[in-house]
Amino acid sequence: MADYISPVFYDLLAVNSHIPDVRKKLPPLLTGVHRSILEIGAGTGLITTSVAEWTPAEIFALEPSAAMRAVLLSRLAERPDLLERITVLPHDALSLDLDDPLEAMVMINVMYALEPGYRKRLWPVLAGQLEPGGLLIFTWHDGGPPKPRPMRQLDSRQVGRHTYTVSSEITESDDEGATCRYLYRITQGDKLLSEEELVGHAYRPAWETLREELASAGFVQADAPDGLLAWRRP
Ligand SMILES: C[S@@+](CC[C@H](N)C(=O)[O-])C[C@H]1O[C@@H](n2cnc3c(N)ncnc32)[C@H](O)[C@@H]1O
Incomplete structure (x- = not known):
């Protein structure tokens, strides 16, 4: 977890920042996904519960931070309908090792937390866990890191x-x-x-860097609205 995120403040601030935009843009990309979705860096579950409402798929919500996971589980505790089909994975993305290939993966506002060497090692791991034709969707903004x-x-x-x-x-x-x-x-x-x-x-990797990393892990770019990128495993 990026160590400048406060789990205490997270929901209060997130509901007024990226969450409404993602909730608007993500559902069309998940049309046709019915079987399984992995959410990487699920945080406190603000997107997890929405994904569960948009699709009938089984969801794996991966979140390494115990503090964020506590809020996620608290959110799920009052939703017995969702508890039946959301599995919370308590480890980081590189440790992913699921038995069955996934239909789709979603990673919202997580890339900023991935150190470049880690990120490069992550794409092939994700490709290896996706079924052929499977979709990887994540948030990304051009322009490089912010200036001081x-x-x-x-x-x-x-x-x-x-x-x-x-x-x-x-x-x-x-x-x-x-x-x-x-x-x-x-x-x-x-x-x-x-x-x-x-x-x-x-x-905040540059577009060219990201494109090369994903292409060399075997991904092919698919259409996505501004602020999101979608890649398919051919
Ligand atoms: C800004 S929060 C986003 C949470 C959620 N996706 C949302 O949009 O509300 C970033 C999350 O990524 C998680 N994270 C950081 N590094 C990670 C890694 N290597 N693997 C998986 N998750 C990670 C953090 O613990 C944190 O909960």
Whole structure:
């Protein structure tokens, strides 16, 4: 898990950032997927439960972070209908070793957490777990890593009397990655109740790099809306 993500703040912020867009763009790509889907980096399950509502497929929700997985399982605990067909895998993506080939894989906002050497080793592992014709879908934005910039507020949510605010700063960046410093604050009026600082690295590979990596793992690009990429195992 990228170490600048706060599991405590995650849902509060994610529901107002990428989640609505992904929920709009992902369903058409999963049309015709009925048997099995792997979600890599399922996090707290915001996309997992949506995928389960869009398709009748068996779902494998892979999430290595115990803190994120706890929220995911908490979300599933009250959905006995989903508990029957969602298996939560507690390991990282490279350790994937399922018995049956998968129809589709979905990886939403996870690539930034994958160190380049790890990412290169991951594509062949994913290709090996997909059935022929199987689909790999993930979020990706062009433009490389963000440039250094000072601390600024990203979002803020009110929870009862308290305000949950996240701010971030990019302290360094190079061709593929950036070092990010995040501040998670809970306040009541002017009073600071808690503050947590998390620092981590985020990777954003260039299109050419990604294209070469996926092509050499045997993937062929398929159509996908802006912000998502889709690749098929021929
Ligand atoms: C920003 S969260 C996204 C969660 C979810 N996909 C969503 O969109 O709400 C990124 C997730 O990727 C997970 N992750 C990081 N490295 C991973 C790896 N090597 N294999 C699988 N998951 C990983 C993190 O633990 C984290 O839960």
